[in-house]
Amino acid sequence: MKVRFSLNGKEISVDVDSLRRLLDVIREDLGLTAIKEGCGEGECGACSVLIDGKIVNSCLVPIAQVGGAQVLTPEGLKGTPRGKCIVDGFTEAGSVQCGFCTPGMLMAAEAILTKNPNPTEAEIREGLSGNLCRCTGYDMIVRGIEIAAEKGEGLW
Amino acid sequence: MKDIQKAVPRVDARGKAEGTTAYLADLRMEGMLHGKFFRSTRARARIVSIRKPELPAGYYIIDKDDVPGENVVAMIENDWPAFVDREVNYLGEIISLVVGPDREEIVRIHDSIEVEYEELEPAFSLEEASALKGGPIHGKDNLFADYFISKGTPDEAFRKAARIIEDTCDTGLQEHIYIEPQGMLGWWEDDRVVLKGSLQCPYYVKHAAQEVLGCDDEGIRVIQSTTGGAFGGKEDYPEVIGAAIAVAVNRIKKPVRIVFDRTEDISFTCKRHPSRIRFRTAVDEKGGILGMDIDIHLSGGAYETYSDVVLQRTMFTATGVYDIPSSRVRGRAWATNMVPSGAFRGFGAPQALFGIETHMNHIARELKVDPLEYKSRYFLQKGAATVTNGRIYEDVLLPEMTRQIREMSNYKRKYDEYSKSFGRGIGVAFALHGCGFTGDGEQRLIKAVVRLVKREDEKIEILVSNVEMGQGLLTTYRKIVSKVLGVPLEMIIYENPDTARVPDSGPTAASRSIMVVGYLLQEAAKELKQRWDDESSFEVEKHFKMPPHTSWNQDTLQGDAYPSYGWGVVAVEVEVDPVTFEVETKGIWAVHDVGVPIDERVMEGQVTGGVIQALGYGSLEKLELKDGRFYQNTMTDYMIPTSLDFPKVEGSFVENPYPYGPFGAKGGGELVFDSAAPAFSAAVEQAIGKPISRIPVIPEDIMEVLS
Ligand code: FES
Ligand code: FES
Numbered sequence: 001m002k003v004r005f006s007l008n009g010k011e012i013s014v015d016v017d018s019l020r021r022l023l024d025v026i027r028e029d030l031g032l033t034a035i036k037e038g039c040g041e042g043e044c045g046a047c048s049v050l051i052d053g054k055i056v057n058s059c060l061v062p063i064a065q066v067g068g069a070q071v072l073t074p075e076g077l078k079g080t081p082r083g084k085c086i087v088d089g090f091t092e093a094g095s096v097q098c099g100f101c102t103p104g105m106l107m108a109a110e111a112i113l114t115k116n117p118n119p120t121e122a123e124i125r126e127g128l129s130g131n132l133c134r135c136t137g138y139d140m141i142v143r144g145i146e147i148a149a150e151k152g153e154g155l156w
Numbered sequence: 157m158k159d160i161q162k163a164v165p166r167v168d169a170r171g172k173a174e175g176t177t178a179y180l181a182d183l184r185m186e187g188m189l190h191g192k193f194f195r196s197t198r199a200r201a202r203i204v205s206i207r208k209p210e211l212p213a214g215y216y217i218i219d220k221d222d223v224p225g226e227n228v229v230a231m232i233e234n235d236w237p238a239f240v241d242r243e244v245n246y247l248g249e250i251i252s253l254v255v256g257p258d259r260e261e262i263v264r265i266h267d268s269i270e271v272e273y274e275e276l277e278p279a280f281s282l283e284e285a286s287a288l289k290g291g292p293i294h295g296k297d298n299l300f301a302d303y304f305i306s307k308g309t310p311d312e313a314f315r316k317a318a319r320i321i322e323d324t325c326d327t328g329l330q331e332h333i334y335i336e337p338q339g340m341l342g343w344w345e346d347d348r349v350v351l352k353g354s355l356q357c358p359y360y361v362k363h364a365a366q367e368v369l370g371c372d373d374e375g376i377r378v379i380q381s382t383t384g385g386a387f388g389g390k391e392d393y394p395e396v397i398g399a400a401i402a403v404a405v406n407r408i409k410k411p412v413r414i415v416f417d418r419t420e421d422i423s424f425t426c427k428r429h430p431s432r433i434r435f436r437t438a439v440d441e442k443g444g445i446l447g448m449d450i451d452i453h454l455s456g457g458a459y460e461t462y463s464d465v466v467l468q469r470t471m472f473t474a475t476g477v478y479d480i481p482s483s484r485v486r487g488r489a490w491a492t493n494m495v496p497s498g499a500f501r502g503f504g505a506p507q508a509l510f511g512i513e514t515h516m517n518h519i520a521r522e523l524k525v526d527p528l529e530y531k532s533r534y535f536l537q538k539g540a541a542t543v544t545n546g547r548i549y550e551d552v553l554l555p556e557m558t559r560q561i562r563e564m565s566n567y568k569r570k571y572d573e574y575s576k577s578f579g580r581g582i583g584v585a586f587a588l589h590g591c592g593f594t595g596d597g598e599q600r601l602i603k604a605v606v607r608l609v610k611r612e613d614e615k616i617e618i619l620v621s622n623v624e625m626g627q628g629l630l631t632t633y634r635k636i637v638s639k640v641l642g643v644p645l646e647m648i649i650y651e652n653p654d655t656a657r658v659p660d661s662g663p664t665a666a667s668r669s670i671m672v673v674g675y676l677l678q679e680a681a682k683e684l685k686q687r688w689d690d691e692s693s694f695e696v697e698k699h700f701k702m703p704p705h706t707s708w709n710q711d712t713l714q715g716d717a718y719p720s721y722g723w724g725v726v727a728v729e730v731e732v733d734p735v736t737f738e739v740e741t742k743g744i745w746a747v748h749d750v751g752v753p754i755d756e757r758v759m760e761g762q763v764t765g766g767v768i769q770a771l772g773y774g775s776l777e778k779l780e781l782k783d784g785r786f787y788q789n790t791m792t793d794y795m796i797p798t799s800l801d802f803p804k805v806e807g808s809f810v811e812n813p814y815p816y817g818p819f820g821a822k823g824g825g826e827l828v829f830d831s832a833a834p835a836f837s838a839a840v841e842q843a844i845g846k847p848i849s850r851i852p853v854i855p856e857d858i859m860e861v862l863s
Binding site: 027033034035036037038039040041043044046073074075078083086087090091092094095096097098099100101102103105106121124125126128129131132133134135136137138139140141142 | 163165166168169170171172173174175176177178179181182332333334335336337382383384385386387417418625626627628757758760761764765766767768769790791792796797798799800802804805
């Protein structure tokens with residue numbers, strides 16, 4: 001079936017099986033590989049994208065569901081002032097180790113800060129709870145988002 | 157603080173955060189085929205017959221008949237077949253590899269392969285393995301390894317004992333859950349097989365592929381792809397995948413890629429060795445320890461992998477940070493019909509340390525003294541004899557580290573207060589972690605070689621086979637070399653290793669990458685600096701030498717098991733719900749001695765990550781076997797810590813430069829995993845007022861202990 005949606009601000013249309021996972025459409029059909037498949041079952045958040053501003057695991061979304069929606073991936077976020085600010089925060093705080101969870105964490109950070117530009121540690125942890133990281137123990141990711149919130153005053 | 161410790165931005169942070177860094181699953185090749193393993197559905201059986209379906213053009217089933225060399229996954233022993241020959245020894249053992257262009261068609265072919273089995277009786281538990289249930293799986297006695305070491309006069313200690321205190325401690329399976337699943341890509345280029353994969357040890361994979369191909373050194377090339385976490389799990393299993401893909405590519409001469417989905421990864425890759433350790437301690441009238449008798453059993457799974465050396469590390473860590481005057485340690489690693497156990501951060505030490513820390517707590521408890529105070533009486537000191545009758549050559553800073561942990565955690569007040577009632581507890585556990593390969597392994601087996609190249613453009617390239625897998629090597633190696641040379645970090649090049657270009661500096665394992673390989677890089681950089689103006693471009697090569705202070709006898713297992721140790725202490729505070737027995741962790745404190753951290757933030761990241769992973773091991777990560785299959789085979793069922801499960805880790809380091817480490821650094825990547833699980837269970841013990849001797853400590857177990 002044909003599905004039209006906006007991906008990183010551009011209107012696109014794909015013609016695929018309606019049950020095909022959004023994750024596969026983005027990674028395989030469209031070649032945008034920033035988001036990763038860590039589990040394929042909605043547990044790890046490595047495949048996180050924003051759909052109409054909400055964080056979603058793209059491995060659980062059949063493509064038919066995104067018709068008319070705004071989909072944002074790290075490719076679309078990274079060049080924006082917000083995206084840069086989070087990446088800077090992550091770099092400064094040591095939030096990145098193996099990096100496999102990090103693009104998903106970037107999307108989670110954007111969702112957290114959009115909801116609340118000055119989140120507390122508890123709110124950040126709550127916002128990250130759908131994104132698993134096996135390397136960092138989360139402390140430095142939390143710190144990265146705190147730094148982004150401090151330095152990104154006014155961006156969100 | 158030394159200059160080298162000052163944190164710099166990690167060189168790989170930006171690309172990874174933005175998602176521009178490519179991992180294995182992000183790579184594509186023209187004409188690339190996909191591979192899916194066909195695995196046994198029995199834990200122990202003989203294969204009577206296999207019926208393969210008619211294959212459409214362009215599809216292949218690769219199996220033992222396609223192996224041009226030895227049909228083995230070469231590790232320490234060559235006991236693991238690359239493809240099943242006749243006997244199946246664990247559920248999920250690889251029978252064949254289905255290869256082709258379309259994944260749905262591959263699944264259809266896979267599902268229509270029929271195997272007739274003659275079932276044999278499997279042995280899963282240690283009891284079944286030692287009773288040789290169903291006949292031996294390995295050798296005549298099911299033992300991959302059986303060692304004994306002794307120190308002092310243990311017989312006399314037990315003769316003189318006023319009492320003997322005993323414990324049996326059990327630790328469970330653990331799955332790595334690197335967030336990037338296993339994967340590898342192989343292709344045919346310049347008349348040879350090239351493998352590129354998510355892996356820790358390029359030369360191990362090369363060796364394994366060489367064996368199945370029966371080719372010479374030039375016949376195979378291995379390249380590391382950016383690795384999304386490993387923790388030991390990509391030390392052994394990539395050899396299994398690599399051997400199979402090498403055989404497939406050798407036959408088909410086209411690119412073939414395998415990427416596991418999570419369930420395949422959890423179900424069939426190597427796990428941390430489960431353990432049972434029995435402690436008997438001879439105590440005099442005053443409560444002093446005279447000697448210990450320690451009996452270690454590790455469950456090794458169906459094939460040996462690294463069980464022999466894992467067991468040695470468990471044994472050599474068995475008395476922990478304590479100077480026990482007399483001891484006997486026996487260790488056995490058993491074959492079972494389970495997925496082979498393999499390398500996992502800590503490599504046998506966490507099992508030993510959970511045991512000894514728990515046992516010391518229980519001794520203190522019996523004697524009615526504060527466990528922290530009791531443990532402090534027995535700290536190893538510089539010059540003390542180790543459990544293998546070697547020496548501690550370095551200053552041991554445990555007294556200072558204990559002082560810090562007491563202060564940070566407010567231990568005394570909490571310990572006294574929580575002793576009075578049910579519900580809250582604080583526990584402290586100590587660790588030492590031998591850096592580098594056990595015994596003389598670095599010299600006898602590894603023989604690391606590193607190269608530094610000064611290029612025409614004045615840039616310097618690091619050529620080693622060690623890999624970045626999240627632990628920060630891309631940054632820390634560059635720092636070491638740039639500091640020696642006094643040039644900016646940007647002048648140093650260090651790419652993912654490719655065996656066609658880099659010498660064999662050994663595996664990325666055993667807390668050796670910084671201490672052993674980093675030191676060789678520092679030495680190479682010094683020479684490069686001296687000769688800098690001699691030529692516009694040249695190469696410096698350095699070979700490993702044992703530090704002169706160490707000596708080791710591999711036959712008797714006597715001497716210096718390790719040249720140096722990392723040291724750690726972790727305190728954990730918990731609150732146990734009196735109704736649900738859910739445990740909430742209220743505080744985590746950690747003090748570590750890693751010599752001198754090469755980058756404070758990188759090392760802090762190791763501490764927070766390692767401690768939280770260990771708390772998962774100690775409190776959440778239950779992996780059970782049911783008829784040879786893991787009950788928890790998804791990330792929904794096998795639970796690792798989320799951002800909500802544990803509070804912040806408050807950490808610090810003490811400085812204790814090691815002369816044979818770069819800028820004084822020792823290993824730290826595994827040490828940070830060693831203390832948190834026993835600290836957690838000790839805290840729960842205090843909260844519930846009952847001893848615990850098994851991890852993970854889950855609410856059901858607490859309920860059982862209490863009833
Ligand atoms: S891959 Fe989608 S949640 Fe894990
Ligand atoms: S950095 Fe490795 S999983 Fe998060």
